[in-house]
Amino acid sequence: MDISLDTSGNGVVVSLVGRLDSITSPAAQSELETLLENHKGPVTLDCAGLEYLSSAGLRVLLLLAKNKRNVLTVAGLRDNVRDVINIAGFSLIFKVK
């Protein structure tokens, strides 16, 4: 899982590339916390490169949404990943573009 941060525009864009599964999620969780520690504003997760999402990854997204409340946007979802997000009802807890 590659995570990168772009603060050049309005708000923060975090790009997730790779898999968010039981193996990669614990490290991704702590990396996201560290990266976003000093950014209190709205966050957009660019998921165009997110290939796979399981419940371990949903947990990471939910924790992020809990911290950021309603200022989290998820963008660029691939069909398979969007499907998992929809089944989990996460389109109700953050903005899905």
Add this chain to the structure above:
Amino acid sequence: MNRHDNNAGSMGIPSDDGWDFSMLLPNVVEALPELAEAVEMFGQQSGWTDAIVMQVNLVLEELVVNAITNGYPDGREGHIDVRIKTTAEAVHIRITDDGNAFDPFTVAAPDLSLAVEDRPIGGLGIYLVRSYMDYCGYQYVQQRNQVSLTKRLPLSV
């Protein structure tokens, strides 16, 4: 169930049981990438769509992780046996482990209508399994947990 003994890809080891794919995993999550890779290759050889490959791998991940976290609280070594049989109509999956008896399908379904601050962390894995599979069954047989799943395949035109 119909028997299809000889349509295995090179990754699957057909057993006398008629399974097309078989893999024995140690009870550690680090075994998952190898399983995912083998299932992806097997699924492609079997003509599954990308969506089916993803769904089968997700379901296997959820149930194997579930078996590992619930079955071996004393930290003992164990094994999880994953088998798949695929026909034109359906994918059949059987996961067997030597962990403590635990029926994953007794886990309560999550309340998806809750606000973000009230949503509990976790509880979604088994819900995803139920959503993606058409049949989910559990038995405790010969001191082993046995989960049986069926995913009906969309009819190809």
